Amino acid sequence: xxxxxxxxxxxxxxxxxxxxxxxxxxxxxxxxxxxxxxxxxxxxxxxxxxxxxxxxxxxxxxxxxxxxxxxxxxxxxxxxxxxxxxxxxxxxxxxxxxxxxxxxxxxxxxxxxxx
Amino acid sequence: xxxxxxxxxxxxxxxxxxxxxxxxxxxxxxxxxxxxxxxxxxxxxxxxxxxxxxxxxxxxxxxxxxxxxxxxxxxxxxxxxxxxxxxxxxxxxxxxxxxxxxxxxxxxxxxxxxxx
Numbered sequence: 226x227x228x229x230x231x232x233x234x235x236x237x238x239x240x241x242x243x244x245x246x247x248x249x250x251x252x253x254x255x256x257x258x259x260x261x262x263x264x265x266x267x268x269x270x271x272x273x274x275x276x277x278x279x280x281x282x283x284x285x286x287x288x289x290x291x292x293x294x295x296x297x298x299x300x301x302x303x304x305x306x307x308x309x310x311x312x313x314x315x316x317x318x319x320x321x322x323x324x325x326x327x328x329x330x331x332x333x334x335x336x337x338x339x340x
Numbered sequence: 341x342x343x344x345x346x347x348x349x350x351x352x353x354x355x356x357x358x359x360x361x362x363x364x365x366x367x368x369x370x371x372x373x374x375x376x377x378x379x380x381x382x383x384x385x386x387x388x389x390x391x392x393x394x395x396x397x398x399x400x401x402x403x404x405x406x407x408x409x410x411x412x413x414x415x416x417x418x419x420x421x422x423x424x425x426x427x428x429x430x431x432x433x434x435x436x437x438x439x440x441x442x443x444x445x446x447x448x449x450x451x452x453x454x455x456x
Contacts, residue, residue, distance in 0.1 A: 229383070258443065268430065268446040281443060315383055317444075327434075327442055331376070331384040 227252065229318050229332035237338045243304040246335045248316030250297050256280075256321030257299040258329060259291060262313040271314075274299050275321045303337075311339045342367045342435040346447035354455045355423055361416040361450050363431030372434035373414040374444065375405055379427045390414065391434075401425070426454045 230249045238244050250257050259271040270283040274293035291301040297318075303310055313336050317329035343366045353359055365371055372391040376384040388399025395407040405416045414431060428451045432444040 267448045270443040328386060329444060333383040
């Protein structure tokens with residue numbers, strides 16, 4: 226079974242631009258979560274989608290948004306990029322049944338550099 | 341609020357030596373605990389998880405972890421490390437949300453270096 230895939234793997238943008246990142250979950254998984262990883266803040270939860278609905282959101286500004294499609298693929302968008310948005314963005318998928326301790330499987334990440 | 345502390349930012353051990361990475365969590369109820377490993381330029385790979393039953397959990401690559409409720413700890417161990425174990429290790433607690441979903445709250449990570 227194929228793992229979580231993320232595209233693109235690397236991106237370079239300039240301040241003020243916007244960016245869209247894509248995530249394809251493991252087949253059969255209906256929940257997709259997004260995390261931001263930076264050297265200073267570590268791994269922080271952005272949001273989680275299930276059945277095309279955002280179920281939970283972390284403490285990030287409204288410039289960070291996402292969506293999920295009917296095939297469970299997800300995209301996240303960052304508008305008006307700032308230098309501090311440079312990070313590794315990780316996507317994780319899980320079955321989404323809400324079971325306690327449900328395992329999240331991570332993709333390789335998209336590394337975004339904002340100049 | 342849930343939190344995870346990994347007290348050691350960087351650990352260096354010799355190949356073949358034993359390893360213990362520390363993790364302390366803060367959570368009001370029975371925690372759901374995970375250890376992930378991240379190699380340079382890669383995503384996170386699940387090593388093992390705990391949410392009930394035996395407090396000693398076996399994982400992949402020869403790793404194990406022991407849950408100690410009295411100490412709020414979930415330390416990761418390996419009896420003999422290999423050079424390929426050099427990576428960053430993250431401890432995480434599964435935190436429930438109002439919507440029934442679960443998010444992971446991660447520690448800051450421990451970078452492991454292996455001396456030949």
